[in-house]
Amino acid sequence: MNDSMxxxxxxxxxxxxxxxxxxxxxxxxxxFVIVVFFANSFGSYGLLTLFAFVSVAxxxxxxxxxLKGLKPVWFLILFTFLLHVFFTRQGDVLFEIFSFxxxxxxxxxGVKISLRFFLLILLTSLLTLTTTPISITDAIESMFHxxxxxxxxxxxLALMMSISLRFIPTLMQETEKISKAQASRGVDFRSGxxxxxxxxIVPLLVPLFVSAFKRAEDLAMAMEARGYQGGEGRTKLRExxxxxxxxxxxxxFVVVMVGVFILRT
Amino acid sequence: MQISFKNVSYIYQPKTPFEYKALQDLSFTIPSGSFVxxxxxxxxxxxxxxxxxxGLLAPTHGEVEIGDYKIQADEKNxxxxxxxxxxxxxxxxxxxxxxxxxxxxxxxxxxxxxxxEKDEIDDRVERTIDSVGLSSDMLERSPFDLSGGQxxxxxxxxxxxxxxxxxxxxxxxxxxDPRGQREMxxxxxxLHRDQQLTTVLVTHSMEDALAYADYVxxxxxxxxxxxxxxxxxxxxxxxxNDVGLDVPEIIEFITKFEQKFDTxxxxxxxxxxxxxxxxxxxxxGGHHDx
Ligand SMILES: Nc1ncnc2c1ncn2[C@@H]1O[C@H](COP(=O)(O)OP(=O)(O)O)[C@@H](O)[C@H]1O
Ligand SMILES: [Mg+2]
Numbered sequence: 191m192n193d194s195m196x197x198x199x200x201x202x203x204x205x206x207x208x209x210x211x212x213x214x215x216x217x218x219x220x221x222f223v224i225v226v227f228f229a230n231s232f233g234s235y236g237l238l239t240l241f242a243f244v245s246v247a248x249x250x251x252x253x254x255x256x257l258k259g260l261k262p263v264w265f266l267i268l269f270t271f272l273l274h275v276f277f278t279r280q281g282d283v284l285f286e287i288f289s290f291x292x293x294x295x296x297x298x299x300g301v302k303i304s305l306r307f308f309l310l311i312l313l314t315s316l317l318t319l320t321t322t323p324i325s326i327t328d329a330i331e332s333m334f335h336x337x338x339x340x341x342x343x344x345x346x347l348a349l350m351m352s353i354s355l356r357f358i359p360t361l362m363q364e365t366e367k368i369s370k371a372q373a374s375r376g377v378d379f380r381s382g383x384x385x386x387x388x389x390x391i392v393p394l395l396v397p398l399f400v401s402a403f404k405r406a407e408d409l410a411m412a413m414e415a416r417g418y419q420g421g422e423g424r425t426k427l428r429e430x431x432x433x434x435x436x437x438x439x440x441x442x443f444v445v446v447m448v449g450v451f452i453l454r455t
Numbered sequence: 456m457q458i459s460f461k462n463v464s465y466i467y468q469p470k471t472p473f474e475y476k477a478l479q480d481l482s483f484t485i486p487s488g489s490f491v492x493x494x495x496x497x498x499x500x501x502x503x504x505x506x507x508x509x510g511l512l513a514p515t516h517g518e519v520e521i522g523d524y525k526i527q528a529d530e531k532n533x534x535x536x537x538x539x540x541x542x543x544x545x546x547x548x549x550x551x552x553x554x555x556x557x558x559x560x561x562x563x564x565x566x567x568x569x570x571x572e573k574d575e576i577d578d579r580v581e582r583t584i585d586s587v588g589l590s591s592d593m594l595e596r597s598p599f600d601l602s603g604g605q606x607x608x609x610x611x612x613x614x615x616x617x618x619x620x621x622x623x624x625x626x627x628x629x630x631x632d633p634r635g636q637r638e639m640x641x642x643x644x645x646l647h648r649d650q651q652l653t654t655v656l657v658t659h660s661m662e663d664a665l666a667y668a669d670y671v672x673x674x675x676x677x678x679x680x681x682x683x684x685x686x687x688x689x690x691x692x693x694x695x696n697d698v699g700l701d702v703p704e705i706i707e708f709i710t711k712f713e714q715k716f717d718t719x720x721x722x723x724x725x726x727x728x729x730x731x732x733x734x735x736x737x738x739x740g741g742h743h744d745x
Contacts, residue, residue, distance in 0.1 A: 201472050255471055364551075370511050371552040374544040375613065376536065376568030393564070396554035400599070 199259070201319050206435060207249045208320045212329035214436040215317055218443050222313055225447050226306050233453030235305060241446045242309050249320050256315065263311050267304045274300035323355035325428075332430055345421030353409070361402065368397045456522035456541065456621055456653055458485040458508065463517035465503055465677075477503040479677045480517070485670070490647055490654045492664035492685070495674030496699040501625070501657045502547070504674070508623050508655065509542040510535045521621065540569045543619030547626050549610035550603065558584070558601075558609050559594040565617040576616075583612040588642060604635050611639075615646070621653045622646070628660070636660075640667060661703040665689060665724065673700070686724065705730075 202208075207215070222238075229235045246253055274296060281295035318326070331348035338344050369379060372393045379390050465478040477500045485491050493501050506512040507519045510526050519526040524538045546552070555561035562580045571579070584591050587608040593601070598609050611627070624643065628636040644667050647654045658664055664671055664685055671688045673681040675698040681688055689695070689702045692710065701707075705727075709720050718737065722730065 251472065367546070368552060370506065371544075371546050371549065373511060374509055374539055374542075374546075375552070375565040375617070376539060378536065393552075393554045397551055400554075401551060 199319065200322050201249075201251050201255075203250060203320065205249045205320070206439075207245060207316070209435065210320075210439060211430055211432050211436045212321050212325040213333055213430060214432065214440060215321060216326075216329055216333070218439065219313055219317055221443070221447065223310055225450055226309055228454065229306070229450055230302075231453055231455040234450045235302065237446060237449050237453060238309055239305070241443075242312050245313065245316060249316065251319055256312070256319070260311060260315065267307050270307055271300040271304040274303055323358075324352055327352040327355065328426070328428065328430060345424075349421075357402075357405065360405070361398070364398060364401055365394065369394050457487045457520075458522075458621070458653065458655070459483070459520045460507070461518045461520070463507065463514040463519060465500075465507070465512060466515045467503075469515065477677050478514075481677075481679050482517075483672060483679060483682060485653065485655065487653055488651050489669050490644075490667055491656070491670045491672060492668035493655065493657045493672045493674060494659070494661065494664055494700060495680070499674040499698075500677040501674055503677075505544065505623050505625055505655065505657060508621065509539045509544055511544075536569070540617055541619055542621040542623060543614040543617050544623040545611055545614050545625065545627050547629060548607075549614070549627070550606035552613075553598040553606060553610055556597060557595050558598050561598050561609060562594075562613045562616050565613055569617060579616045579618065580612075583615045584609075586615065586642065586646065587612045588638065604631060607631070607639075619652070620650075621655070624654065624656045624658075626657055626659060628658075628663075643667075661689065661701055662705075665703045665706070673698070686722070 222241075226238060229238055243253075246256065275292060276290065276296070278296035278299045279291075279293055281293045281298075283291045284294050284297065285292055321329075327348050330351070331344055334342070334344045334348075369377075372390075373379065375393075377390045377393055379387065379394075381387075382390075460481045460483050463478055463481040464476065467473070467475040467477055481504070493504065495501050503512065507514060507526065508521060510524075513519075513526050514528055516528055518528075521538065521542065524534060553561050555564060559580055562583060563576050566576045566579055580594065581591060584594065589605060589608050589612070593605070593609075598606055601609065607627075614622075622643070627643065628639050631639060640663055643654065643656070646652060647667075656663070656668065668685050671681075671683060671685050672679060673688060673695070680698055681691065681694060686706075689706045690710075692702050692707070695702055702710075705722070709722050712734075713719055716737075720733065720737070725733075
């Protein structure tokens with residue numbers, strides 16, 4: 191497994207954020223994403239940043255772990271920043287890099303846009319870090335339920351999604367196991383000419399496909415044996431319920447959002 | 456080749472909330488040519504230990520020595536390939552690693568990767584398919600058309616064809632029927648004998664550990680809990696029970712027998728028929744009140 195990649199990874203915990211109704215988390219994040227684009231002043235950005243970091247603190251997941259896990263995204267953020275720094279030409283010239291003028295506005299724009307980007311990613315990754323994939327699917331199914339009226343296959347899609355999510359870790363483990371077995375038989379996945387490395391994928395992919403098909407077959411058989419026949423009349427083991435905590439979180443969020451609009455200039 | 460672990464620790468996903476200490480300060484030596492069984496409860500770190508033997512994992516702390524090879528933390532090992540040629544690893548459910556169109560190609564895969572000559576490969580394929588107890592008629596068939604047991608044998612042949620001097624086996628008989636299990640263990644033992652291999656076997660079968668090993672390592676929670684010769688280890692029933700392990704039935708029987716009849720039996724892993732004879736003499740010659 192790739193240690194430095196945390197997007198999509200769930201970190202078990204008991205915090206308030208972990209316990210929240212996934213629908214509430216998704217709603218809050220959805221509106222947060224929108225409101226972030228309205229922020230334009232020091233105060234409004236500050237408030238949003240504060241909200242994001244307090245949320246992180248509540249989860250009790252070490253910030254350093256999250257930041258390290260966002261490594262692949264840092265590059266994008268930096269790139270966005272530089273793009274703005276070099277291509278915005280307003281305000282006074284602050285200094286020059288290799289005779290390339292850097293404007294005051296440019297720095298400000300750069301910081302704002304990359305901060306916006308950072309906040310978006312931080313908060314959305316908080317969703318997957320504190321919510322099991324199954325809860326996310328449940329939430330989606332529940333929120334899209336009204337679409338059933340127009341014959342949209344909500345249940346089937348949710349089921350497909352949860353099965354896929356369920357098998358991602360299994361497939362990753364399997365990949366690791368098989369690549370170790372083939373490495374023991376002298377396959378070198380890490381070095382050598384590109385052509386050789388591409389060839390090295392075959393002994394990995396064939397067993398993976400074989401086992402994935404086998405698993406799919408077994409699962410289909412097991413579902414049939416237990417009388418699965420679609421979503422009609424099916425009840426849930428874990429009902430989603432909104433609690434007082436969820437309402438409190440929502441109220442707090444609304445207050446912050448109102449604050450952002452007041453602090454806008 | 457002699458294998459030695461010096462204060463080896465291994466941590467999975469260090470410095471994350473998922474950090475897990477799978478091995479803690481392991482030290483032991485396996486002399487060249489010996490047959491060592493590694494036993495321990497599920498999750499005790501046996502498979503993690505095995506993966507250090509051919510450099511799939513490098514210790515987080517400490518050092519592993521296999522023959523002349525040294526594997527240390529934070530050190531790029533250049534001769535990994537030749538180490539892997541010398542140390543053949545049969546993983547759990549090795550049949551999952553099959554991928555070629557024919558049995559022949561799959562067995563030849565390892566030796567080909569290590570640059571063995573074509574003629575030599577032909578020889579080895581013939582020899583290994585025979586030693587795993589399959590007929591050479593199968594060589595042109597697809598491995599995916601075989602039965603589970605046959606697939607397992609083909610996969611094992613693929614490892615043996617590398618002609619390793621250390622053979623590492625991770626629960627090689629899991630999921631086979633009792634007879635298949637015995638045949639397979641006998642096969643490994645014979646190879647061990649005939650080719651003077653150093654064999655490391657992870658097993659859940661205390662019977663196998665007693666029957667085949669000269670030395671037993673007992674793992675518990677990533678630590679070396681106990682080590683010694685099989686008879687020595689298996690006489691410590693309580694200590695083994697504490698870490699979720701049983702003792703072989705025969706040892707249990709002898710212990711009970713000795714208590715009941717207040718006597719002592721010489722058991723040194725002799726064949727059962729011989730031991731039965733010994734028992735008979737003891738019961739006949741002993742002082743009982745008939
Ligand atoms: N790739 C991995 N990432 C994280 N933890 C792992 C990984 N592989 C094994 N572990 C953990 O290390 C411990 C020892 O595993 P393992 O060596 O497979 O035990 P055994 O073979 O004795 O059953 C287990 O608790 C397992 O969950
Ligand atoms: Mg294991």
